[in-house]
Amino acid sequence: MISSIKICLKAIMALIMTIVVGLTSGAAGVSSTKTPDEKEYEQVKNVIYFIGDGMGPLHLEKAKQERNIKLVMDTFPYQGRSMTRSLSNKVTDSAAGGTALSSGIRTYNGAIGVYMYDPIHIQSNPKSITELCHENGMMTGVVTTDKTSGATPAAFTAHSTARNLDFDISAQQLNSDFDLIWGQSSDYVTKSKAEANGFTFVSTYDEMMAVESGERSFAQFDSELWHVNQVNAQTPTLSQMTMKAIDVLDDTDEGFFLMVEGAHIDKNSHSNIDAGMTEALDEFDRTIALALEYAENDGETLIVITADHETGKIVLNADGTYSFTQTSHSDTNVPVLVYGSDTFIEDGEVLNNFEIPIRIAYSLGFDETQFPSVTVKF
Numbered sequence: 001m002i003s004s005i006k007i008c009l010k011a012i013m014a015l016i017m018t019i020v021v022g023l024t025s026g027a028a029g030v031s032s033t034k035t036p037d038e039k040e041y042e043q044v045k046n047v048i049y050f051i052g053d054g055m056g057p058l059h060l061e062k063a064k065q066e067r068n069i070k071l072v073m074d075t076f077p078y079q080g081r082s083m084t085r086s087l088s089n090k091v092t093d094s095a096a097g098g099t100a101l102s103s104g105i106r107t108y109n110g111a112i113g114v115y116m117y118d119p120i121h122i123q124s125n126p127k128s129i130t131e132l133c134h135e136n137g138m139m140t141g142v143v144t145t146d147k148t149s150g151a152t153p154a155a156f157t158a159h160s161t162a163r164n165l166d167f168d169i170s171a172q173q174l175n176s177d178f179d180l181i182w183g184q185s186s187d188y189v190t191k192s193k194a195e196a197n198g199f200t201f202v203s204t205y206d207e208m209m210a211v212e213s214g215e216r217s218f219a220q221f222d223s224e225l226w227h228v229n230q231v232n233a234q235t236p237t238l239s240q241m242t243m244k245a246i247d248v249l250d251d252t253d254e255g256f257f258l259m260v261e262g263a264h265i266d267k268n269s270h271s272n273i274d275a276g277m278t279e280a281l282d283e284f285d286r287t288i289a290l291a292l293e294y295a296e297n298d299g300e301t302l303i304v305i306t307a308d309h310e311t312g313k314i315v316l317n318a319d320g321t322y323s324f325t326q327t328s329h330s331d332t333n334v335p336v337l338v339y340g341s342d343t344f345i346e347d348g349e350v351l352n353n354f355e356i357p358i359r360i361a362y363s364l365g366f367d368e369t370q371f372p373s374v375t376v377k378f
């Protein structure tokens with residue numbers, strides 16, 4: 001009796017998933033002239049995936065104007081846009097946005113790497129690009145200025161029905177096989193728990209710099225990681241964390257996957273703090289400049305820069321200045337900037353957010369049977 005109910009539920013779930021998958025791939029067909037499986041992707045060894053949380057196109061313009069700077073992001077050879085909506089809302093949050101960018105599927109706001117229409121969890125979770133890379137022998141890591149259990153790093157390292165389940169997300173990260181998880185300290189991560197699963201525990205700049213190539217590490221820094229200048233000698237900046245992370249992960253012939261999040265573009269945009277947003281964006285761009293230098297020398301590294309959503313709905317004023325017009329996320333399309341592949345995106349192309357990790361997977365030599373895992377598997 002119970003088993004026949006379960007079989008029946010599975011059949012219903014299969015039907016729902018068929019419809020959902022059909023709908024989402026239909027949407028992709030409308031917005032994108034070519035689907036990933038119809039074109040050849042230039043093959044790369046390493047991927048550095050930058051996510052400027054909350055970073056819309058006018059965030060770049062505002063930062064350039066107010067800080068009187070040029071941005072390395074503007075020099076990227078291929079520039080397109082991403083449509084960021086989630087499956088549940090026109091305006092996404094960082095959890096659903098992060099899941100689209102990590103797993104190649106759309107889900108509901110608040111969801112970390114889980115399907116929307118699977119409330120009793122009949123299906124296995126959608127595979128993240130991080131998991132795909134790890135399973136295939138690549139080194140994998142995430143670096144963020146947010147707490148390590150924040151929605152964006154969580155979407156790349158965990159699966160949870162709710163983004164605020166910090167305990168669950170941290171436990172999954174601590175029990176994971178990923179090589180490097182670095183960010184602001186999270187309530188449930190302790191040195192002993194990290195060491196129990198073979199991570200070297202790091203909490204200062206000196207300890208971070210002492211991590212050796214190929215060594216697995218879990219970093220918990222204090223809360224001021226995002227500033228351009230260190231607030232104390234033991235607090236690394238985003239660029240310091242990122243360059244050290246590349247150094248640690250660039251250790252095998254299989255290559256590495258690194259996600260880097262600049263979380264404070266979003267946080268300062270929520271509070272409409274101009275100077276904070278532009279400082280965070282400046283440091284994000286400085287980090288990209290260093291990664292670009294690495295990629296130019298390496299010659300086998302793909303850099304993809306995007307955002308999970310725009311925050312603050314910045315507008316261009318009549319006097320030529322830029323202003324925030326709200327304190328929440330918006331549905332504005334966000335930049336997709338690419339270096340290291342001539343086939344990843346066409347200049348000016350507009351894609352769905354979930355297509356980005358799919359194209360990353362294709363660029364790493366994976367195919368449609370491996371990613372995304374949207375087919376129902378019982």
Ligand SMILES: [Zn+2]
Pocket residue numbers: 054094266267270311329
């Ligand atoms: Zn936000």
